[in-house]
Each structure stands twice: as structure tokens, then as C-alpha cells.
Amino acid sequence: SQKIEQNSEALNIQEGKTATLTCNYTNYSPAYLQWYRQDPGRGPVFLLLIRENEKEKRKERLKVTFDTTLKQSLFHITASQPADSATYLCAQDFGNEKLTFGTGTRLTIIP
Amino acid sequence: EAQVTQNPRYLITVTGKKLTVTCSQNMNHEYMSWYRQDPGLGLRQIYYSMNVEVTDKGDVPEGYKVSRKEKRNFPLILESPSPNQTSLYFCASSYYGTGPYEQYFGPGTRLTVT
Numbered sequence: 001s002q003k004i005e006q007n008s009e010a011l012n013i014q015e016g017k018t019a020t021l022t023c024n025y026t027n028y029s030p031a032y033l034q035w036y037r038q039d040p041g042r043g044p045v046f047l048l049l050i051r052e053n054e055k056e057k058r059k060e061r062l063k064v065t066f067d068t069t070l071k072q073s074l075f076h077i078t079a080s081q082p083a084d085s086a087t088y089l090c091a092q093d094f095g096n097e098k099l100t101f102g103t104g105t106r107l108t109i110i111p
Numbered sequence: 112e113a114q115v116t117q118n119p120r121y122l123i124t125v126t127g128k129k130l131t132v133t134c135s136q137n138m139n140h141e142y143m144s145w146y147r148q149d150p151g152l153g154l155r156q157i158y159y160s161m162n163v164e165v166t167d168k169g170d171v172p173e174g175y176k177v178s179r180k181e182k183r184n185f186p187l188i189l190e191s192p193s194p195n196q197t198s199l200y201f202c203a204s205s206y207y208g209t210g211p212y213e214q215y216f217g218p219g220t221r222l223t224v225t
Binding site: 032034041042043044045046049051089091093097098099100101102103104 | 152159212216
């Protein structure tokens with residue numbers, strides 16, 4: 001079955017720095033990746049979607065890049081704040097809205 | 112307010128006692144899905160539905176049933192729950208068609224089977 005890998009289970013970043021999370025996806029085309037934020041005990045909340053023909057997508061302090069050669073997406077949070085602490089999930093869309101999720105990266109921003 | 116609701120939010124039950132977790136959305140979405148989330152395993156899809164009366168198995172369908180009689184509702188049925196179905200369950204919905212589309216998740220149902 002398809003597998004999405006988020007390399008880091010946990011990541012600690014100093015407040016104000018840029019947090020970078022990695023997602024490795026499978027060789028399925030066209031590739032669409034979605035990023036979600038999940039707070040403890042709550043449902044995931046959609047953040048960004050990127051298509052394989054898009055190199056980069058931005059939303060406020062968030063940026064997602066797509067490297068089709070490496071089959072990798074990077075998720076960046078610039079000027080990180082303690083309120084950004086959460087688990088971030090990467091998901092690949094295999095068509096017909098069927099999403100396969102990675103196990104997530106738990107991000108902690110240290111004041 | 113656009114939302115996905117689930118009930119109950121917390122449930123403790125015993126092995127073999129049939130239960131239903133309800134899910135409802137008010138966004139007129141065609142697509143609805145159930146996931147379970149377990150530590151170290153992430154979110155795994157149980158069943159999904161592309162529209163009324165159209166459902167299909169996800170990655171972990173064993174021990175679960177679903178039905179889609181109305182567009183807004185997508186209940187999850189555990190006919191004979193077992194302890195390995197203890198988990199956090201999420202319902203999600205989205206548009207369906209020439210996507211991709213973001214999915215909207217419910218608040219979750221924490222189920223414990225003893």
C-alpha cells in the first residue's frame with residue numbers, strides 16, 4: 001500500500017527561527033500533497049495544498065515546496081511562535097479524494 | 112458555521128456490544144470518510160463514501176460497517192466491538208470531483224472497548 005513518510009517524529013525549534021518539516025511521498029502521478037495541523041485531542045485542520053507542477057506555495061508565514069526529483073515536500077514555518085506548537089501531518093491524494101497520511105511531526109517551539 | 116459534528120465524543124463500552132458513532136456535515140459535501148488514529152500509526156482510513164449509497168473500503172475496514180442514506184450523514188457502526196478497536200476516530204468531508212479538495216475533520220470520538 002502507499003506510504004507517506006515524515007522523517008522526524010518530533011522537532012524542537014527556538015522561537016523566531018524557521019521550522020522545516022520533511023515529507024517523502026510515493027511515486028504516484030499526478031501528485032498532490034496536503035498539509036494539516038493537529039492539536040492534541042482535536043481533528044486535523046487543513047493548511048496548504050500543493051500540486052506537482054507547483055514548485056512552491058505560501059500562506060502567511062507558511063511555505064511548502066515540492067521536489068519531484070527527490071519525491072519530497074518541505075514545510076516551512078518562518079518566524080516561529082510558541083502558538084505554532086502542534087503536530088503537522090502530510091497527506092498524499094491518490095485520486096478521488098482518497099488521502100493517505102504520514103504519521104506526523106510533533107513540533108515544539110521553545111520560547 | 113461550516114462544520115463536521117460527531118457523537119458521542121467519548122465512549123466506553125464492553126466487548127461485543129454494538130455501537131454507532133454518528134457523523135454529520137452541513138457543507139453539502141459529496142465525499143465523507145472515517146479514519147482511526149493510533150499512536151505511531153497515524154491516521155488510517157476505514158471507509159469512505161463518494162456520494163449517497165456509494166461507499167468503499169479504506170485501508171482498515173475489518174470490524175466496521177458504514178452506510179450513506181443521506182448526503183449529510185455517514186454513521187460508523189461497530190457490530191461487535193473488540194479491544195483492538197480502542198482508538199480515536201475522526202470523520203471528514205470534502206467536495207468530490209475534479210479536485211483535489213481539502214478535507215474538513217470532525218472533533219473526534221475517543222472509543223475505549225474493555
